[in-house]
Every structure is written in structure tokens, then in C-alpha cells.
Amino acid sequence: MGKFARSWALMKASASVLRSDKELMVFPLFSAMASLVVIGSFALPIILGAMHGQHFDQRRLEPIQYVLMGAFYLVQYTIIIFFNTALIGAAMIRLDGGNPTVADGFRIAWSRIGTILGYALIAATVGVFLRALQQRLGFIGRIVAGFLGLGWTVATFLVVPVLAHEGLGPFKALKRSVQLLRGTWGENLIGNVGLGVVFGLGTFAVMLCGAGLIVGASFTGSVTLIIAAIVALVIAMVLLGLVQAALHGIYSAALYRYSNGEEPGTGFDRQMLESAFRTK
Numbered sequence: 476m477g478k479f480a481r482s483w484a485l486m487k488a489s490a491s492v493l494r495s496d497k498e499l500m501v502f503p504l505f506s507a508m509a510s511l512v513v514i515g516s517f518a519l520p521i522i523l524g525a526m527h528g529q530h531f532d533q534r535r536l537e538p539i540q541y542v543l544m545g546a547f548y549l550v551q552y553t554i555i556i557f558f559n560t561a562l563i564g565a566a567m568i569r570l571d572g573g574n575p576t577v578a579d580g581f582r583i584a585w586s587r588i589g590t591i592l593g594y595a596l597i598a599a600t601v602g603v604f605l606r607a608l609q610q611r612l613g614f615i616g617r618i619v620a621g622f623l624g625l626g627w628t629v630a631t632f633l634v635v636p637v638l639a640h641e642g643l644g645p646f647k648a649l650k651r652s653v654q655l656l657r658g659t660w661g662e663n664l665i666g667n668v669g670l671g672v673v674f675g676l677g678t679f680a681v682m683l684c685g686a687g688l689i690v691g692a693s694f695t696g697s698v699t700l701i702i703a704a705i706v707a708l709v710i711a712m713v714l715l716g717l718v719q720a721a722l723h724g725i726y727s728a729a730l731y732r733y734s735n736g737e738e739p740g741t742g743f744d745r746q747m748l749e750s751a752f753r754t755k
Contacts (some may be wrong), residue, residue: 489725493718496569499562501577503720506558510551517547541603548599556591556598556635560584562724563731564639570728587638593645594634601627632656636731655734674719681711 493499564583568575584591605620605627633652637643643651685708692700 485726485729486722489722489729492566492569492725493721496565496575498577499565499569499580499721499724500717502558502562502565502580502724503717506555506720507716509554509558513547513550513554517543541607544606545599545603548602549595552595552598552602553592556595556638557584557588559635559724560587560591560639562721563636563728566725566728567636567640567732570732583639587642590638590642590645590648594638594648597645597649598631629656632727633731633734636727639728640731640735655731674715677715678712681708681715685711 561580561584565575565577565580568579605624608620608623609617630653631649633655634648637648637651637655641648641651685704688704688707689701692704
């Protein structure tokens with residue numbers, strides 16, 4: 476319970492940084508919009524093929540389909556990593572006491588574009604490998620892939636902060652992330668779980684309220700009120716997702732700074748971090 480309490484304190488500190496720089500939510504917004512375009516671009520040929528009678532069996536993929544999957548992962552990961560690098564780069568400026576702009580975040584991310592592409596290629600390769608493992612080994616493959624995926628997620632948690640702050644190559648950034656997490660892996664896991672639980676409950680509450688509004692509007696028989704209730708629910712869900720993504724970036728930036736032996740920065744109390752991140 477103590478670890479969860481400390482993680483909650485770190486989340487509140489992250490929220491205080493976000494309140495100072497609400498423009499940090501621009502980066503996950505752009506990331507989501509670009510990701511939707513990519514998903515649509517890759518999904519459209521599949522949809523058109525299905526309309527013309529082509530059968531797509533997800534349980535038995537052909538080599539060309541693995542190639543297309545790898546291309547999709549590569550583009551998608553590049554977009555996500557690029558905007559996360561911009562977010563964390565801007566958050567680093569705020570933690571140093573500066574006042575970052577959206578342009579500052581994009582400048583940092585663009586200066587790392589080569590490394591971002593290299594790391595996206597590694598992540599895409601891992602993604603295709605895990606998917607192939609699931610396909611070839613069935614139920615056991617899904618279990619093994621799940622554990623490997625969890626390990627990969629933990630090991631790479633600080634890769635983007637390393638890319639944003641140190642500018643190392645993709646393989647060196649991976650190695651550096653693992654080195655930094657050796658002393659803080661417990662808080663890393665619990666911090667992520669804490670975020671997931673908090674926003675999971677928040678999502679449930681928003682959906683419950685939204686469903687109530689929609690049902691209430693339906694009783695009035697007004698189409699306008701029903702549409703307004705649906706739009707309000709969608710907007711609330713989008714805002715909740717943007718806040719979660721922004722807080723996740725700020726949290727990882729703070730974790731990186733402490734793991735790297737730096738001052739925690741504006742909004743974070745060093746004593747709180749010292750009690751949270753103990754050497755394992």
C-alpha cells in the first residue's frame with residue numbers, strides 16, 4: 476500500500492506539471508490523429524478486399540501478410556515514438572524550470588528522427604515476432620508472447636526519455652533503459668498500474684455518466700439532446716485519454732531524471748522521490 480500511495484503522490488506531481496503546461500496534451504492529440512490515418516490507410520485495402528470476396532484468415536498468415544504487418548508496425552511506432560519524444564522533451568524543459576512550447580517539443584523530436592526510426596524498426600520486429608509466436612504455438616504461444624511482451628514493455632519504459640535527453644542510438648538507448656530501471660523497476664510497474672487503475676475507474680465513471688445522459692435524453696424524445704449527449708461522452712473520453720497520455724509522459728520523464736541521478740525538477744519533491752525509488 477505504501478508503494479501505491481507514493482505512486483499516487485507522483486501522479487499528483489505529474490498532474491501539477493500538466494496544469495502548468497496544458498499544451499503538452501497537443502502531442503498525444505496529434506499522435507492519435509496520425510495513428511488513425513495510418514490505421515485507416517492499412518485497413519482500407521483489407522476492407523475493399525473483403526467487399527470483393529477476398530478472405531483474410533488471421534489464424535494463418537501468409538509471409539506477405541507478415542511483411543505488411545511489419546510495415547504497419549514500423550509506421551505506427553514511428554509516429555507514436557516521435558510524438559512521445561516531443562512530449563517528454565518538452566516535459567524535461569518544464570522540469571528544468573523552463574517554459575516549453577509545442578515547437579520546442581517538435582524540435583527535440585525532429586533532431587532525433589534517425590534514432591526514432593531505428594528504434595521503431597526494432598519495436599516493429601519484436602511486434603511481428605511476438606505475433607508470429609502467437610500464431611505458430613497457439614494457446615501456449617499466446618502465454619509466452621504475453622510474458623515476453625510484458626518484459627519488453629518494462630525494459631523499454633525509459634527508452635523514449637533516453638532518446639529525448641541523451642540522443643543515443645536505438646540499441647544503446649535500449650541498454651541504457653535497462654540499466655536505469657534496475658533500481659526502479661518496482662515503482663515503474665506500480666506507477667503504470669496505478670495510472671491504469673485510476674484512469675480505468677475514471678473511464679468507467681465517465682461512461683456511466685454518459686450512458687445516463689443518453690438514456691435521459693432518449694426519454695425526452697429529442698434527437699438533438701441524444702446527439703448532444705453522445706458528443707459530450709465522446710469529447711469526455713477523448714480528453715481523458717489525452718490527459719492519461721500526457722501524465723504518462725511526464726511520469727516517465729521524472730522517473731528517468733531520478734534514475735539518472737538528476738534533480739527531480741519543478742513540481743516534484745526530492746524527498747518523495749527518494750522514498751519512492753529505493754535501490755533494489
